[in-house]
Structure formats: structure tokens, C-alpha cells
Amino acid sequence: SQEAQRYNFRFVRHARDAPLVSYYNYIIVGGGTAGCPLAATLSEHSRVLLLERGGLPYGNRNDGVVNARARVLGGGSCLNAGFYTRASSAYVRASGWDHRLVNASYRWVERALVFRPGVPRWQCALRQGLLEAGITPDNGYTLEHVPGTKIGGTIFDRRGRRHTAADFLRQAHPRRLTVFLHATVSRILFRPAEGLARPVASGVVFTDPLGVEHHVYLRRGGSKNEVILAAGTLGSPQLLMLSGIGPRLHLEKHGIRTIHDQPGVGQGVADNPMNSVFVPSPIPVALSLVQVVGVTRFGSFIEGVSGSQFGIPLHGRGAARHAARNFGMFSPMTGQLGTVPPRERTPEAMRRAAEVMRRLDRRAFRGGFILEKILGPLSTGHIELRSTDAHANPAVTFNYFRDPRDVERCVRGIEAIERVARSRAFSRFTYANHTAMEAAFRRAAGTAYFPVNLLPRHSRDTRPLQQYCRETVMTIWHYHGGCHVGGVVDRDYRVMGVQGLRVIDSSTFKYSPGTNPQATVMMLGRYMGLRILKERWIRKGAEDKH
Numbered sequence: 001s002q003e004a005q006r007y008n009f010r011f012v013r014h015a016r017d018a019p020l021v022s023y024y025n026y027i028i029v030g031g032g033t034a035g036c037p038l039a040a041t042l043s044e045h046s047r048v049l050l051l052e053r054g055g056l057p058y059g060n061r062n063d064g065v066v067n068a069r070a071r072v073l074g075g076g077s078c079l080n081a082g083f084y085t086r087a088s089s090a091y092v093r094a095s096g097w098d099h100r101l102v103n104a105s106y107r108w109v110e111r112a113l114v115f116r117p118g119v120p121r122w123q124c125a126l127r128q129g130l131l132e133a134g135i136t137p138d139n140g141y142t143l144e145h146v147p148g149t150k151i152g153g154t155i156f157d158r159r160g161r162r163h164t165a166a167d168f169l170r171q172a173h174p175r176r177l178t179v180f181l182h183a184t185v186s187r188i189l190f191r192p193a194e195g196l197a198r199p200v201a202s203g204v205v206f207t208d209p210l211g212v213e214h215h216v217y218l219r220r221g222g223s224k225n226e227v228i229l230a231a232g233t234l235g236s237p238q239l240l241m242l243s244g245i246g247p248r249l250h251l252e253k254h255g256i257r258t259i260h261d262q263p264g265v266g267q268g269v270a271d272n273p274m275n276s277v278f279v280p281s282p283i284p285v286a287l288s289l290v291q292v293v294g295v296t297r298f299g300s301f302i303e304g305v306s307g308s309q310f311g312i313p314l315h316g317r318g319a320a321r322h323a324a325r326n327f328g329m330f331s332p333m334t335g336q337l338g339t340v341p342p343r344e345r346t347p348e349a350m351r352r353a354a355e356v357m358r359r360l361d362r363r364a365f366r367g368g369f370i371l372e373k374i375l376g377p378l379s380t381g382h383i384e385l386r387s388t389d390a391h392a393n394p395a396v397t398f399n400y401f402r403d404p405r406d407v408e409r410c411v412r413g414i415e416a417i418e419r420v421a422r423s424r425a426f427s428r429f430t431y432a433n434h435t436a437m438e439a440a441f442r443r444a445a446g447t448a449y450f451p452v453n454l455l456p457r458h459s460r461d462t463r464p465l466q467q468y469c470r471e472t473v474m475t476i477w478h479y480h481g482g483c484h485v486g487g488v489v490d491r492d493y494r495v496m497g498v499q500g501l502r503v504i505d506s507s508t509f510k511y512s513p514g515t516n517p518q519a520t521v522m523m524l525g526r527y528m529g530l531r532i533l534k535e536r537w538i539r540k541g542a543e544d545k546h
């Protein structure tokens with residue numbers, strides 16, 4: 001695309017043009033939120049290959065809880081809500097990170113793609129409502145994670161244009177970095193270590209869209225050369241297992257030869273439950289994604305998105321025809337709240353879903369969501385292979401709300417949302433006469449046909465808010481874990497029990513950092529890139545002296 005050309009991305013190529021065999025100092029699997037800053041940083045001094053199964057983001061306009069993950073250069077940063085906010089200093093301390101280097105890495109990220117949002121009225125009302133609801137102090141605009149209410153950063157610029165982790169590649173060394181797109185890595189290669197018990201990663205195999213296998217090896221002679229997985233929470237544990245690193249019994253079930261029996265791979269994955277309340281507005285509401293957050297002291301973070309009728313012209317000719325086909329964020333076809341499961345999206349299912357939506361009162365689409373995400377969470381699950389095909393999604397179980405403390409956090413979050421919705425500050429965006437509005441909605445074809453997840457109803461809890469939390473749980477797409485620090489990787493993100501292999505992405509987190517994770521995922525890519533380069537040069541200096 002023109003944009004890619006403007007950025008001078010001559011090092012980005014299609015996998016079908018890749019040689020069948022090639023050699024690099026670092027092979028990074030996954031050009032996502034962590035992989036791009038990592039590749040840009042490592043290319044400052046070494047030959048780096050970045051392999052991404054998706055395509056370019058530029059020029060592209062377009063358990064029962066339905067979820068999504070990215071397949072594009074830039075990863076999750078290409079489809080997320082764009083909110084940018086750092087981890088708390090307690091999180092940084094607990095992670096054993098170097099505070100100074102963390103701050104320098106956050107600043108590097110922020111110089112490249114973080115903006116201060118222009119806050120529309122609905123978000124201003126949310127902010128004031130949060131303060132009225134007692135989520136204080138008012139911290140103004142800040143990227144820091146602090147209790148109270150604040151405006152955070154965004155990766156959308158003032159013109160509303162999204163910037164993504166792929167933008168970091170503008171800072172890469174253009175002759176030291178090679179990126180292959182549409183390159184799906186199917187396994188990591190190992191060679192037996194001479195005289196050592198631990199197997200050594202020696203390269204990877206990837207397939208191009210024609211199904212041709214390409215082998216990439218680490219250059220020999222450099223003991224610091226490495227394969228680094230940055231394939232995300234679902235991708236990295238999957239690839240470790242496909243390569244023989246994981247729970248032995250599970251690998252044997254799929255006929256995979258065990259390279260290293262590692263029971264922690266795929267364990268401890270978590271997805272912060274998100275529950276939201278749609279607040280219908282008597283007046284049209286401008287589109288806004290997350291800009292404001294209330295950081296409560298009871299372990300719940302409150303945010304909002306508004307103007308869900310985006311894509312529907314509010315006035316003018318063609319508005320009705322357009323509205324009949326487009327439900328914006330609710331769209332069964334494309335919207336993040338589309339509730340027809342991806343595999344069931346047949347034309348007939350889509351037609352039925354659209355029909356139900358068409359019967360709803362148009363006013364049902366005017367307003368905004370106030371949502372809450374819980375800290376942690378304490379409920380965790382696991383990832384398992386479904387097959388040995390690297391293109392197939394693994395099976396993921398998050399066990400939402402298994403730990404009752406998660407439910408209580410949700411309940412307190414929903415109570416806070418109710419206070420915000422009833423606040424004086426929010427009054428122009430809510431109906432004074434709630435009962436009349438509810439009756440209008442009930443008449444309009446019934447929202448019962450409009451579930452937000454595929455979970456059974458009324459199964460566990462009879463207390464109304466607890467039940468509301470369980471029944472309306474969605475994802476906020478902040479899933480993490482599966483390759484925990486201390487379980488699968490050590491504090492330097494090296495996979496324990498093997499050599500020459502690290503994992504650097506959201507799969508290493510035990511808890512989701514800050515209120516929203518992308519800032520820290522990007523920071524980690526830069527931070528670990530700098531640390532790996534430093535290790536390399538210290539080592540090289542020592543070797544040069546001998």
C-alpha cells in the first residue's frame with residue numbers, strides 16, 4: 001500500500017517470496033503488539049527475521065463467550081479499542097523489572113504512537129459521573145495507573161486515524177530486518193546439545209499460503225542467537241506444544257514427540273470478565289472508544305464506549321436504508337458485540353440475527369455502554385491443542401467467575417456503574433423516565449433474543465446482580481497467561497529446560513497489567529529488546545577479550 005511505501009517498509013515481503021532455507025541471529029514468531037517493537041529494537045544491531053501469519057494493516061479499511069484474536073502485522077493493536085495506560089509501579093516491582101528501563105521503554109513507545117484524546121461530551125459526562133460516584137481523586141490526563149478517575153492515552157491520533165504496533169517497524173534498521181507476511185510458523189526446530197542435557201532451539205519451520213515449507217535457522221557460532229515467540233496468549237503456548245514443549249500426556253495424545261515435559265504450558269490462562277450496562281440516550285451520542293477510566297479500590301475498572309449506532313447516518317437521504325443493514329458495534333456480521341458465534345455465521349443465521357435487530361426500536365441503538373472489567377482475575381483456565389495443525393485455533397477454557405471473589409468484584413463494579421448512570425453529570429445522556437423507555441424496548445421484539453454470550457441462563461446464582469454478572473459476561477479481550485514467568489519462562493523470559501528460546505508477549509503475564517494491557521505489552525517488547533542487545537554486547541565484549 002502507499003502508506004507502507006511511505007514508511008519505506010522495503011524489508012516487508014510476502015512469504016511465497018521467501019527462500020526455502022535462510023539464517024538469522026534472531027527469529028521472532030508473531031509480528032504483533034510485542035513482536036513489532038521487539039523486532040525493531042533487535043534490528044539495531046543484529047540480523048532479525050519477523051514471521052507474521054497475517055498481512056499488512058495499512059490501506060485496510062475495513063466456554064460460551066465469543067472471543068476474537070488478531071491475524072495481521074501489528075497484532076491486537078490493529079483491532080483494539082486503542083486505550084493506552086501503563087501498569088502500576090507495584091506491578092513493575094512485582095515483575096522484577098528495572099524501573100528505569102521500564103520508564104524509558106514506555107516513553108519510546110509513547111513517542112511513536114500515543115496521543116491525548118479529544119474527549120467528547122459523553123466521555124466528559126462519564127468522567128464527572130465517576131467522580132460523583134466516589135471514584136476519586138480526579139487525576140486529570142495521565143498515563144499512570146493510579147486510583148481515582150482519569151483520562152488515558154490513545155493510539156488514535158487527532159484525525160481519528162489508528163496507529164498500530166506495525167508503526168514501530170519504521171524505527172527498524174531496514175537492512176538488518178526482514179519481515180515475511182502470511183508466514184505461519186508450524187514448529188520450532190531443536191538440535192541435541194553437545195554435552196548438555198538441554199535441547200537447543202535451532203530454527204523454525206513456516207508455511208506460505210501455497211503450503212510450501214520454509215526452514216529458517218539460527219546462525220551458527222553465536223551462542224546468543226535465539227528464537228523468540230511473540231505469538232500472543234493463544235499462539236505462543238500452542239506453538240510450544242506443537243513443538244514438543246508442554247504436558248507430556250497431552251502431547252502424546254496428539255502424537256507429538258516430547259522435547260521437554262513442561263506441565264505449565266497452556267496453564268493459568270485468564271480472561272478478565274467484562275460486564276456492561278447499555279445506557280440509552282434521549283439525544284444522539286458521538287462515537288467514542290475508551291478514553292476515561294475509573295480505577296476503584298475494590299478491584300474493578302470502569303470504562304465506557306459510546307455512539308454504538310456508528311455507521312448509521314443520523315440524518316439525510318439513505319439513512320433508513322443504511323440503518324436497515326448496519327448495526328455498527330452490534331452488527332451480527334462484523335461488530336465486536338455480534339453474538340452469532342463465528343462458526344455459525346451462515347447466511348441464514350446472519351439473516352435471522354439481522355431480522356431480530358431490525359425489529360428493535362431504533363432508539364435502542366442510541367447511547368453508550370458503561371462497562372467494568374475486574375482486576376486479576378483469580379479464576380483461571382487452560383489452553384489445549386485441538387489438532388496438530390498450526391492454522392487451527394487451540395481450545396481455550398477461561399472458567400469465568402469460578403472464583404467467587406471475581407463475582408463480588410463484578411457486583412461492586414455494576415453497582416458503581418448504576419451510580420454513574422444516575423449521576424447528575426450523566427443526566428442529559430439518560431432518560432428521566434426509565435420505566436417508559438424499558439416498556440418501549442420490551443415492545444420492540446424483545447431483547448431476550450439478543451444474548452451477549454452462549455452460556456446457559458439462570459444456572460447458578462439467584463441474587464440478581466451476581467446472576468447479572470454471570471449471565472452477561474463478555475470478554476474485554478485482555479486474555480493472558482499460558483507461559484507464565486516462573487512457570488514456563490524464567491525472569492529473563494527464557495523457556496526453562498531448553499536453550500535459545502524465549503517467549504515475550506501477553507502469554508507471560510499472570511495478571512493483566514494496568515487497566516488495559518497494550519501499553520505494557522508494547523513496553524515489554526522494547527524493554528526485552530534492549531536487554532537482549534545488552535546481554536549480547538556484554539558477552540561479545542567478554543569473548544573479544546579472550
Ligand SMILES: Cc1cc2nc3c(=O)[nH]c(=O)nc-3n(C[C@H](O)[C@H](O)[C@H](O)COP(=O)(O)OP(=O)(O)OC[C@H]3O[C@@H](n4cnc5c(N)ncnc54)[C@H](O)[C@@H]3O)c2cc1C
Pocket residue numbers: 029030031032033034035051052053054068069070071072073074075076077079080081082083084085183184185186230231232233235236239290336390476477478479505506507516517518519521
Ligand atoms: C477487540 C480488542 C480490544 C482491545 N482493546 C484494548 C484497549 O483498548 N487497550 C489495551 O490496552 N488493550 C486492548 N486489547 C488487548 C491488547 O490489544 C492485547 O493484550 C495485545 O494486543 C496482545 O499482544 P500480544 O503481542 O501478546 O499478541 P498479538 O498482538 O495478538 O500478537 C500475536 C501475533 O502473532 C501472530 N501469530 C500467532 N501465531 C502465529 C504463528 N503460528 N505464526 C506466525 N504468526 C503467528 C498473530 O497473527 C499476531 O499478529 C484489546 C484486544 C482486542 C482483541
